[in-house]
Amino acid sequence: MTTAETPSPGGAVAGVVDTADAATAQLDGTWARDVRWWDVAFTVIVVLSALALLTADVRGTALAVSLAAVAVILVGYLGWGRRAARTRDQVTAHVYLVVAVACTLVVVGQDALGTLLLFAVFTQIWMLSEHLWAQVVLCVALAAGTALALAFDPATGRVEPDELASSAPQMGVALAFALSLGLWTAHTMRQAERHARLVDELRATQAELGRASHEAGVLAERERVAQEIHDTLAQGFTSVVMLAQAASADLDRGAADAARERLALVESTARDNLAEARALVAASAPAPLQGGTLSEALRRLAGRFAEETGTRVELTAPEALRLSSADDVVLLRSAQEALANVRRHAAAAAVRVDLRQDAEGTVLEVSDDGRGLPADAPGFTEGYGLRGMRERVAAEGGSLEVGPAPGGGTRVAVRLPAGASPDGPATGARATTRAGDVR
Template sequence: MTTAETPSTSGTVAGTVAGGADDAAAGAATAQLDGTWERDVRWWDVAFYVIVALSALALLTAFVRGTALAVSLAALGTIVLGYVGWGRRAARSRDQLTAHLYLVVAIACTVVVVAQDTLGTLLLFAVFTQIWMLSEHVWAQVVLSAVLAAGTALALALDPATGRVVPEALASTAPQMGVALAFSISLGLWTAHTMRQAERHARLVDELRATQAELGRASHEAGVLAERERVAQEIHDTLAQGFTSVVMLAQAASADLDRDAPDAARERLALVESTARDNLAEARALVAASAPAPLQGGTLSEALRRLADRFAEETGTRVELAAPEAPRLSSADDVVLLRSAQEALTNVRRHADAAAVRVDLRQDHAGTVLEVTDDGRGLPADASGFTEGYGLRGMRERVAAEGGSLEVGPAPGGGTRVAVRLPAGASPDGPSTGTRATTRAGGAR
């Protein structure tokens, strides 16, 4: 029973250092456990000294006298000196040559003490433990444990008077030490396997944490990139278009002054001021990350009406608006539809050379549809010659983010048709009635 309990004492440390078959996989997990190992070794030092002290005390208080006591105490002193000189250093440096030199000395001295008195078997607690703690090779652990068990069996069967091994005593002690050896090896190997599994688990946890950190960094970078793209799209859809209007109106006002039409120039300058104020409101809304300025305190229909009015005033293009009075949509859908209408009208201004534009917002059981059609020059006859610019790509991304679709193609009777469809969800429960309004610029060309 003395030796059978020994491997369980060594199990915690053995798992870290006895994974001979797993040396290559120790890596980061072993490095992480270095601090824990150093603290554990100190407790093994204390346990070793306590066991040796208790063994010496047992010999002194028992009926061991004379030469036997002197030899036993000398052997105990040799074990202590060997541990102080070799064992402690090997436990911390993992130097296997020094570790095995100490273990050979400890096994030999233990056999000597057991030969003097059976109380020497108390040392088996320390020596069996140190075999599994100091040696990092399974074959060496098994061989040293077998040598210790065999030497102990012979020492217990030794007749002190004659100095010979008594066969009857050996026949009695050998099976006991055999059982203790088998239990010691099996428990030691099982403990080493268990601790290697724990080491693998620790390594996997480290890898998982590293992966989570990498995913966190990637997610952060993706979020930063997405926010940058969102801000860029917002600037393109609002400020850039507003400044384009300001430039065009300023050029028109300059032309009015050149042809001596101060009243027309004054109207243009009033539009410049209005557009600049709208741009300022958009900039403030963008900084505050709130809803677009045209949607603050109003409905989508009202925002589209103001957009159509301003477009008609700035370009002189006839704009026909058909929209429900109060479509009930989510704020995200409102933003997508308003920005799509802005981008579509900007493209009409830049490329269509149209005389009339129609903006149609309607709802049905499938969702909400926004159509912007013009009677301009239309798309190139060769579809391959048409390349979507930044604005259309941004519009398509906005619509796709809400689960919708975007169609760009020729309009019936000529011109271009841009259609945005958003799926039902935040749509009205029933069909909405719409009103039709036609806006003309005062004094339009």
């Protein structure tokens, strides 16, 4: 049953969504199953009506006409109505309903027992028709026609006013009941279909959000891996290339011992790069932080930088820091990127790395005495490395400053908030190390 505004569940059978577990598909499946019970109920009502006519006082022509009309209803349903209930073809449905209403009035005109068919025909009007105006018109026509048929006298060929006055109120009640029940049922089914469609839309939205979240996660992971590669493997390969070039130059000028030292550094750097690659594949902590503290990792980083570049490095850092593992990674990667920029651009003779904690948080400063920032520093464009460093720091709620160092050169300062270090600044000795002492 449905109204003109909204197709019935069965009306959506031809357009069932492809998703097997969609709510509307489930509703359509329920309709297809229920239609079979409508077939059984209709057949039972028609057969019982025919039996009632056979056992009543209807005889002769009246009985023959009545049984013929019942047979037409049954054949019409098997030929048109049953198919319309499944395909929702409205032309077929309304042709059948007109035939059913007309034949019902014929049976009622022969005997009042024909009113038993009203149970089936009223119901089929709401079940098969999908237009509210057609449903109301057919119900009114059936009720009014039944009242006239009950008042019709075959002997005189006239409608008896007294009989009409008696049957009209009865059929008025039947019409009111049919309209009320039909409209309420149609409204209920319309709400069920609306809810099913809303569930489908919700599922589609959830699926779309899931896809969008997955895509965002993939992009974020790609960005993270790209940044990790830039901060570790790319810098390590740069060191290997520079050391190999230096070793080649040493061999050209006959300095075999110096070349051997360079090759040893190449091997050490390559091993560190391999460890970084394995840590990256395993998605674990950076290799320098595995089994050690941030201060130890910075000391090794500063020592290798000094050996590879010949630049004097001064490192100042507490022996023990109260930091989260995420902050350790951010500070280590920031130091690596800052030193890589010194190697590429600064042409510095000395670099200072200072790590400290105070009440406000943790600060890492890397300053050099090199050529400094370009003259147009206010319009200075950050490269991929500095952008990645800024994003890392911002993700931990920190800030990054890049500017001129006191006395010349460049200063890079990373500040992380104290929230990640609830125990406050670490206590203990601070280690000050120069290039020759860093190992």
